Amino acid sequence: MKTTYASLLILPVLALASAAPARAQDALIAVSGTVFEKGTRQALPGVSISVKGGAVGVLSDADGKFALKARLQFPFTLVFNILGYEARELEVANGNQAIAVQLESRAIAVNEVVVSASRVEESRLKSPVAIEKLDIRAIRETPAPSFYDALENVKGVQMTTSSITFKVPNTRGFNIPNNFRFMQLVDGVDMQAATLGVPLGNAIGPTELDIASVEITPGAASALYGMNAINGMANLSTKSAFTYQGLSVYQKVGVNHVDGRDRDPSVLTETAVRYAQAFRNKFAFKLNFSYLRGTDWLADTQTDQNPQSLNAANPRFAELAGPDNPAADLWNRYGDDRSANVPVAVQYQGRTETFNVRRTGYYERDLISPTVRNLKLDGGLFYKLTEKLELSYGYRYGLMDGIFQRGNKIQLNDVTVQNHKLELRGADYYLRSYVLVENTGDSYNLNPLALNLDLNNGSNAAWGTRFRTELQSQVNGGTDLATAMRQARA
Template sequence: MKSRAILVPIVFALLALRSYSQGAYTISGKIFDSAHAQQLGGASIRVKGSNQLTVSKEDGSFELKVFQRLPITLLVSYVGYQPQEFLVSDNNASAVSVSLYAQNQYAGQVIVSASRVSESILKSPVTIEKLDLRAIKESPAPSFFDALENLKGVQMTTLSIGYKVPNTRGFAGTTNSRFLQMVDGVDNISPGIGAPVANAVGPTELDIESVELIPGAASAVYGLNAINGISNLKTKNPFQYQGLSVYVKQGVNHIDGKDLSPSLYQEYAIRYAKAINKRLAFKINGSYSQGTDWVANDSTDQYYAAGNKTNASLGIGKASNPAADLINTYGDEYNSDMKTLTLQGKTYDVSRTGYREQDLTDYAVKNSKIDAGLYYKFNSSLQASYAYRIGTVTNNYQRGNRVRLDGEQIQQHALEVKNNDFFIKAYYTQENTGANSFNFRPLAENIDMAFKKSPQWWNDYTNGFNTAFAANGGNIAAAHTAARAFADNGRFVPGTAAFDSVRNKIIHTNNWDTVGAQLLLQSAFWHIEGQYDWSRLIKGIQLLTGGHYRRYIVTPDGNEYINPAVLTDPKRANDDFYYYNFGGFVQATKKVLDDKLKLTGSLRVDKTEYFDPKINPRIALVYSPAEQHNIRASYQNGYRFPTLFEGFAFVNNGGVRRLGGLKVTAGPLNVFENSYLNSSVTAFKNAVNADISNGVSKNTAINNQKGLLIQSTYGYIQPEHLNSFELGYKGVLLDNKLFVDADYYFNLYDNFIGQLDVTQPIRGTIGQTGGSNDSTAAFVYAGGTSVKKYKMWTNSKSKISNQGFDIGLNYNFYRKFNIGANLAYAQLVEVHASDAFTPAFNTPKWMANVSFGNRQLFKNTGFNLVWHWQDAFYWNSPLANGIVPAYNTVDAQVNYRFAKANTTVKIGGTNILNTYHTQYVGGPAIGGFYYITLVFDANRGK
């Protein structure tokens, strides 16, 4: 043994095998690290070949009830040490010593998500990241969910202080339907929203045991749109983790008063678990949090960014642009709240005034959730469990627009039966956004409409401009200012009783078209899946088979969703509609070359309603020339099927309808067949306006420039297809002190799903002549009620590719000091410029994290620092486009354990230098957050 290698004797002191009825025994003992005189709480002791296990308490002691006859084999493991097997064969033994070698904390981790079976993280066939209990405890992030941002290759998009969206390997979004998030293998998606609401209904901090995250495609194994990655949140089993735990966090943000006054954040959680007897156990968790959100206040003008040029050279600067479309002001949008006016012989684009986000909402965030689980063991390996979760959340969310979720409730029931060879699980998820949730954009537009209808407002603007122009000697900018003041005279003013009254009425009116802004989603799905491991029956190869069936139930709300049948049969308006998918897989794993080469192949078939079956294969190999060196390579094919929203959306956002791309939804409206690309409409209107301003008559200008209009040739939505290649290495070097994980990937997409902006004339058929067919260009120029505008869900015509690499290093050195670093690179390689829409890559080219800490700098005292940096990048979304500036932050924490009181105190903060930054265009400005957390955990690991 090398001099610096740490030999850790784990001594089972006071070992006793006490006889119970029917041959049962209790094995008791104590585990400690003799090299550092440290008791090892949290070590796992399990009976090999069964589910009987326990975890040592903080003082290293444990008790394990065993029901098998001797001899038995105990598997002893602890993060940072090499696992060891120990044979117990003598019921007269009084003490046994088991020696474990120290190793890098990452090397000994076991993961399940990569191949759906337990395996060493070193030998995973694909890239995988893991947060275990110790990593969560040591992270300076306020919660385990926030800590995901510091994992290699993970990009976090913060919609709200209580709503964060993780993504990997490009194409991020505020609703990430390409990323699958699970809790104990149960999909955590909100059906109508189409993605998880962060951790609003997930585990509490006290009940989380670990998080496994796979960057990149995993649909060949998991299906269901796991094309950008998955995360699986694993909770604590009540047989293993028993007793009472309490969590209290007090925090503060907005400390500089820049956007809001300094605000307190509070979070409380409680967990109680108990094994009633050797067969029955239960647990219950509850938590509540509240605080004040970050503020979205970007005043960048999107009018010019969208290619509009009418106001560019008419004697007014951008600062007084009468068509200003400010990002976080709503009701002033250039594509629906703007009209071209002829004023004193010149054409001007003029938009309505709108309201700032701060005028429309408060920034209170809340989350209350409860979950309960009941577990029953039929024997040492067969177990059944039932879990119920319910969460209610209030925060800000964004899809096409910013949305206030006020009382959104998600409920989930999950039932599972499993043993060492199989599992069957069924679950049901239901959401209800409640009566108080609303969409900011129709709220602002309809407050303006409640004051004055748009035709009257533009008429008043014209009169006000003409009067002011004559009075001030032709000062154009001053005339526009006076015209707006005249048209807005008597407008509802934020902070007044009249404004609050009309706002409240619109929020609680379910009609976005003209009078309301209420968000009502009442969707659900049920899901059943199973898996069987044939390894005990088929020797020499590990063979898995499995399958699932899912059915969505959608209640039409008239805004987000309608029953597509209503387009042909109005009597079906209130009928629920359904959407199903099912699939199955087979996976085989074989070790050859003296177990140095592990080969894995899987084949999955998925079928979704309205589409033909799709086949997803995966081939992977792991070559291990030595135990500590592992090289991996994989290829997989994946499909992403349209989400509910992408297929069935029917959202009127202030005159622009976001329309699902399925033929059953879009077909009756004839949009794909008869519309112009919006980019060509903008170019056409710019050219016509320039001609009119130069003295050309309107009709002549339209006729001269109509050749600029381009008819859409896009079609109904199809599944998105991905081919993904990956190479990687995992290893432990430098006498087990340095952990290295590196990977390179290349992805090739067909039929990439995105949104296309089109304009449809209200009458006529594009490309034909006679009657109204000759007027399509005139309708398009007139805009307003002469056209219908759509954001269509469809597929890109380009082949799109992206590539990148990630590297992570973790080094343990002097007296338990640890330094970690990871670097991620991502690049959009190719997309054809001729495509009408560019897939939103929305990902920094470079991201990096560096951490430094010591979990036991002094007795019971640890600390950790994390530096995060990411490059600037271009963001594209329905709300706004633009550059997200580069930023870097520093997070820190120090913790102290009061051993006798079974309490840990953590003091820390994220972005402790309080450098405000945004993670996407139109998102909130994120400042410093500072907290103190107390965790009481008296009975962990019974």
């Protein structure tokens, strides 16, 4: 099957590549200039300068200067565009032309281009569904710790945080820790993990250095993307290796658990590096690396999930209520649920009394690792067969730890996800194939783990016998019932 897909892709590539020499007469032309803001004459960095009708483009630097080199024919038109300013076109007639462009600012952008609504580029106002968009400028200026956290500030989006490394966007009011019907795409590739059935947050997604835009469809997108998008969709687009070249680095450092109540104050750090390079505007590559490490928050709620359980557990003994309830099922303790209920019969106050008691179980803090990490690597190779036809290969790798919450909590340890993508993209079509490879590593479900640890220390019957013997001894010695229960458990 793999050979068949390769053949389907190679045949059009060879056919199109054979036509490439037809443009050999185009000369290698170099143009440069400066972009200013109209009125203030201040240099404008980050302006996109592209050749109209082609795929050639660069960005202006911090001084507003740019240099573009490509195989072109005079005359050609340059398009200058940046969010917050009116786009401008300039015809270049010869290589001696001095280029100094002034862009006029505008108050709002009403013609933003989106691609997630109908799978093709269209105006935001013409989209058949509601679209919320974070562009590169909004991402750069967001006060959130990362662009992924910034999604919580988007209209109609709620973010559920199960772990530092595991955040789940929700729309349409489905505020749950595992949104199975919310699709997350990165450059058109579905990031859903096969084992859990949901994307692992941004575990293998782009870093802040490589993200170009995020489009959120808060309504149902199932008509175009299937049932997995019935609760909405997020489409993450990365930067072009041809347009955004060079080396970028960032280092983020913070501190959490500053109150020292549940855990000691800990350092939270994230490092990211991006490098991209293009060669004669024909071939380009990019590499991304990021590493996050920190200490996760502690869930240690010791509230009984069934506060009225005294009525069903041991209703005749008021002293066995609240924290002294021997059949309590605590929120963040595992192995003490209904399946661990053990009836214990002892002689008490001259008669045989049967008490409902549950196994002791294990607290969550003793079953999970507080240290979490997320390592991400990705790269891409891009080759322009013609000005409007590009062949690319992309690879993503992510390794993460964290907590995934469903009915039970799952400790994710050394989970790895890989993604391979091969794409042939034209002006108004594309052919794309991708595969996702996942390994859950040493992950485990906390509740079955605690139940099996209990059974490893003896069956419920054997544990109940030991408990009954100690409880009878304590009661015979005159110990009050609540204290006797605690001593028997110890």
